[in-house]
Each structure stands twice: as structure tokens, then as C-alpha cells.
Amino acid sequence: MKSFSISMKFELTILGCNSAKPANGRHPTAQVLNIQEELILIDCGEGTQNRMNDFGIKRGRIKYIFISHLHGDHIFGLPGLLTSYSLNTRTEPLTIFAPSGLQEMIEVVLKNSGSILSYPIYFKVTNPEISSKIFENEVFEVYTIPLQHRVPTNGYLFREKERPRNIIPEKIQEYEIPFSQIPAIKKGEDLKLPDGITIPNEELTLSPPPPRSFAFCSDTVYNEAIIPIIDGVDLLYHEATFLHERLQRAIQTKHSTALQAAQIAQKSNAGQLIIGHFSSRYRDVTPFLEEAQSFFEKTHVAEEGKTYQVI
């Protein structure tokens, strides 16, 4: 059956989980999402290409980059990554989603550094004011999540599409189903036997597991308006720049606390929560975990190089 297996991966690898600047061995924001072997980069702080080297991410396979906002700690790795692709003679197009302004920045940087890319970039400007579907292919779709930060910012909700039905192995033998017909049956079609009899799909297959979802919410002040958008999300990444004892600082800088991230996770019925984007003032982030878990037990603290399964 191996030839029909489709990767069912849906996993997130953290490349950087610090805020603002590199400190305490942590790096600025970047994550790689793998949805059934479609590789997606989310934010791209300085040194993202190094982190990919370190963690064995095949960066050449990334076709889409989603940028939440234009603060440097979320984008300053882009010029290096984009020109390294060119040095590797990439030809496949790259699509970059971001709020307005990124294209101008990248174009001026490339022009003044004398860089001519070997592949096309398609810039797609997001509207951080509303939630809308901005992308879909056969495997997944993406919605924006309006966030409240000091500059125009949106998160992203990645939703897997309905997966193929699971064929029951014994039925292949029983009805001598030819290989060529299996993809159609996995899509839900009935089986027509040579003698004219039709076997209904329900007899041959089992329902696929339900589609999975991941929401990326960084950077943002505590904002309950996002709850209906991400309701029921399987994995939520929500920023937690400060501990709750610094709530005033969080409000002032339009960031969130670990407790607030947990509150959003709980109110949106999330399956799991990852918190990150820690302020450089915290060398040890264990208290973040304790604070968030006091409210939402299924919390993880983002760890660079670690891969989290979306289940």
C-alpha cells in the first residue's frame, strides 16, 4: 500500500521564539509549518536561514511565506533568505503574504545590493483590518486574523482541507481492485466491477480523520475579537511577551502576557497552546509555562528546533 500513502503530516517547527532582538540563546520569530509536505514559512527574523541549516529544514521546498507585520524581528531575515535562494539558482516562484510595505522594502534592498533573483516573487498584500480567506490549494486554506499591535498586523489561520478517505486494505484483495482505481475510491467514488455490479464507497472506505488547523497570533495585545475566528483551532501559537505581573507594560507596548495567551486559548476551545515571543528580560521562561498552565493546561513553551504535532 506504500505507493498510495499520502503524507499526513501537520506539524510546526519553531526556529525563533524571542522578541525584538536575539538574547539568552533565543532568536527572533520564525516558524516552519509542514502541512502534508507543503512547507510554509511564517515570519522571518534575522538569521532564519541559519536556523533552517541548524535544524535540517529543506528551505528550497518552501513555496509560501506568511509575514505578520513589518517589525524588524519578523522580517530582517528575508533579504538573506531571498538572495540565498538565488545563489542556489532557485527557479520556482515564491509567494509572500504580508501587510503593505514589504514589497517596497525588499525591492529597494535588492536593487541597492545589486541582486537579481533567479526566480519570481509574487507579493500579496494582506488587509490586517478584516479576516478573509487569502489563499487555498488542494491541501489547505489560509485566513487572516486581525491583530492589535503598534503597526498593521495580522495573524494567520491555516486549515487543512478534507483528507482522502481511508481505503480498507482487505477490500482491495476481496474485489481485486486495480491500483489505477484506488485514488478515485479514496476521493469517495463507488467501485464498478467488470460484471457490472457496483460496490458503494461506504463498503470500501472509512471516513478520514477530521481536518486539522493551526493559528499564528503574534504580535498582539489581548484581543477577544479573534476568538470567533480561531474557535476550535487544534493548535494555537499566541505570543506571550511578558509575565502577567508586567501587564501594564504589555498593554503599553501592545503585547500579551502568558496568562492572557492562556485565556485566549481557553475561550477559543483550542486543542493545544504554544506561547513564545518572550521578552529578552527573561533568561528563564519556566515561569511562563507555570503561569499559562495555571489557566490552560495543554500549554507548551516554544523551544527553538522543536517540532510540535498538530493533532
Added chain:
Amino acid sequence: MKSFSISMKFELTILGCNSAKPANGRHPTAQVLNIQEELILIDCGEGTQNRMNDFGIKRGRIKYIFISHLHGDHIFGLPGLLTSYSLNTRTEPLTIFAPSGLQEMIEVVLKNSGSILSYPIYFKVTNPEISSKIFENEVFEVYTIPLQHRVPTNGYLFREKERPRNIIPEKIQEYEIPFSQIPAIKKGEDLKLPDGITIPNEELTLSPPPPRSFAFCSDTVYNEAIIPIIDGVDLLYHEATFLHERLQRAIQTKHSTALQAAQIAQKSNAGQLIIGHFSSRYRDVTPFLEEAQSFFEKTHVAEEGKTYQVI
């Protein structure tokens, strides 16, 4: 005598020695020069601020940045470094020397990333066509070195100024020289005793060691025109992107080979040579050392994190 001691440091720390993109554990070009505790950054590839963290460089003490050319592997660390300074609430001005185009790039990046710096930057545009003195203070002076590369490029020659004379410790006791007069004597003045007698400076001091110099030559094709400019330099950093077996590729991409770097060092009577800017195709750079040393024995292969004394 400790209160009169002046740091006599003249040393170079390599932060990155790879070309083009990070590979084989090496990083793009960046170096820190310490001339009598004046800290100078030369080129600033992506991740330079991380390398400074790694190697304990006090980046806040850097007042001058010298950029050779605008290829990404020499400048893509600037946006992150400049905004991190601001996050550290730097107020001291920063002066950046570079060929034309850098200011536009940095200003567009800062504008679009919503960054307002806490300190002023003074951009000084170099002319890569001629060698001229572009900077001097009490401690050192800097000259441009025209290089031949695919975009306008210049190296930099850093020359220490004449150092203070060395006072002979026994003379302080013999003539009961007050502390307040020592700086003037170190500058070459005679000593006037209370009884009216004048002791000539030559009796009190020894000549200082000769001024030292460092030349940074990257990126460039083999170019003998630089030899008279750097003649007699104590430490020469010259790029060596390829081994000589790839001479044609070096010529085509306007880079140099290890052998050519050694030839420039030998013909310019350099004291020592450091080669770097290695192509990512080479995992092991030992052959670079062997090739260069076959022609110029006092060659070092650049090693990230290592500090080289200028003597």
C-alpha cells in the same frame, strides 16, 4: 604607573569568514577592529549581532562602521544591529562609511518596519574609484582602497597615529616628576624643574613603537594597483574565495584565489596575511592555507571568533 597606561591594543576579531551565504558553520563577512579600545565594525553580514553576542564583543562601544560594498553578505546584518542599538536606547551617534546606496536602503527599511532610532546615524559616502583619507581622529586614520568587483567596492586601510613616547620609570623618581606633567612629557615636551633647569625629553623618554596598520581588501579580483596603497602594511586581510585551480571562476566572478592573495601580500611587503571569504563549495579550508603559505609563509586562515594581533 597604571593610571597613565594607555591601551596599546591593535587587534582584529573575525566574526564571519564565508562568502555569499552561511554554510559549513561559517557566516558572511564581518570583523571587529580594536585600535587602542576604539571599536570599529568592518562589514556586517546577516547575524553579525549574534556573532558579537557569541564572542563577547561589546557592540555598544562601536562608533564607526566601514562597509566595503553593498552585496547582501556584507550588509544584511545592518538593519538588525541598528534597531537593536535602539532597543538598547543607544544615544551616541554612529557613523557609517559605505559606497553610495546604503543610506537609501537603510532609510526605506527603517521607515517600512516602523523603526525610529534613539540615536543619529551619519552616513558618509565613499568614492571607490580613488584612494583618499576619509577619516581621522587622535588615534587612527582611514584611507579607502579601490577594489575591482562586480559592484562599486572599496577596501579600507587603518593606520595608527604616532603613539605617545614611553617614559623611563626611573626618571620619574629621579626628578620627582609630578603626575600632572607626565602626559606632556609623553607627548615630547621637556621637563622644567623648580630650580629652572630644563631636562630634555630625550633623557626622560624612549621612542614609541612604530605605528601599526591593517588593510581590509574584500571583495576583489586580483589587482596589483592596490599594492602601493597598502605597501608595508602590518596585517593584510585579503579575500580568497577560491583555490587557484578555479582561477577562471575567480576572474569571472571578480574574486581572488588563495595564491593570488598571497602574491598581493608578498608584493606589498605585508607583515602578516589573513585570508577569508571562502566559497561555500569548500567544507575544509586547510588547502587554502597550504596554497597561500607556499607563496607567503605568514598566512593565517580566518577563523570565526579568533582574534589576531597586529604587530
